[in-house]
Amino acid sequence: MMFIELFVTAGALDPAQRRRVAQRLGTIQELGNGEPDQEQMAPRSAAVYADMFQVVVHEPEVWVVGEKVLTAQDPPHCLVRVHVPGPWRKDLSETLISYATRIIADEFEDGDLPYRRPTVQVHVMGVTEGSIGMLGKAATSDDIVEMLSKPYQEDATAGKALRDPMCGVLVPLDESTATVELDGELFAFCCGGCRTEFLAKREKAATPSDLDRARPRPLSGVFGSRPC
Template identity: 50%
Template sequence: MLFIEIFVPRDALDADRCRQLAQSLLGLMTGDGEEGMAGPAADIFASQFHVVVHRPETWVVGDRLADDPTPYMVRVHAPGPWRKDTSGHIIGAFTKAITDVDPGAAVQVHVLGVPEGSIGVRGEAKTSTELVEMMNDPLKYAYAAGKALLDPMCGMLVEPDKAPTLEYEGTLYGFCCEGCRTEFIAKKEKAAAGTG
């Protein structure tokens, strides 16, 4: 569902630090740790994310070899309908994760929208709605029983005791990850300010 490519100059990070950076970026998307969801839905959600680290033999910037500042390029391939709502969070979070590892890095993050119906899972083309339905399957009965919440940003079902939540104007909202929660707050603040 999300394919993340990190381009790292060959001598910038050793293999172990590349692996740690890849896992960090994956964790930012899947909400591992205390900021994300847990349980069966989280396992399905995480299984749909892939990270590949490329360490190119040659990297040229302008008319020189890339070296100072160390460049990093990240491409995130996301379902097209999700691109707009997730880009701000992805760009900020990924840039911070990379500069935490390499403080002098020059980071570019590109969030690319994959056209609707162009992601294949289990041999079938899936729309963004079908992807969410697939990930929601483990919690559909809990949701019907009032024991799961619907993330208002992406449509994911979450267990309120295992996911970020927010009570807003008397309603409890659950979120698949901290990024969706942050985007929800930003949209509500923008609407309240009359700029949305």
């Protein structure tokens, strides 16, 4: 579940730009730096996640910075508030701040401005457990994980899906899945980001000899080719 609010100073972005930014902020692929060859969330889980992904754009009439009301002659300012389940906030913050800033900067004439001055702020807001309501009832972060996993429960029963050790989502085992084999055990991840974080945490605790065995490997040739 993710709810994003974009506040942008009046006139900073034209209607087409506002729509483009909102659509990109609401696109799961953008969380992987917008690269089409990055491992992405499994397609059936991504479809469930997309239904929970909402973006709203606001253009306030008055915006004050440095005790001064901003005008059209001032650099454009944006504030992005990203609401996620509380337990996810810490792990997602760096990724969310990076992707939101990048998407907005792409629309500025001076795309480096948000990296020189604090004209774009991103606030990652953790929603308290039990305070998210979907399908007419409160949903915890674990409930959301199970909703994302449901499309692959039959695959898991058949030994064709594993749980991501980072986020807990069931992941189908096919050649496009982000994986790593460590000491003979195969781990599968919902996306490349979870795999990167997993390896970073293992690297921090591992000895050099352990790291030599922690190498990503494709599933092709192990489970065969079964494209999504």
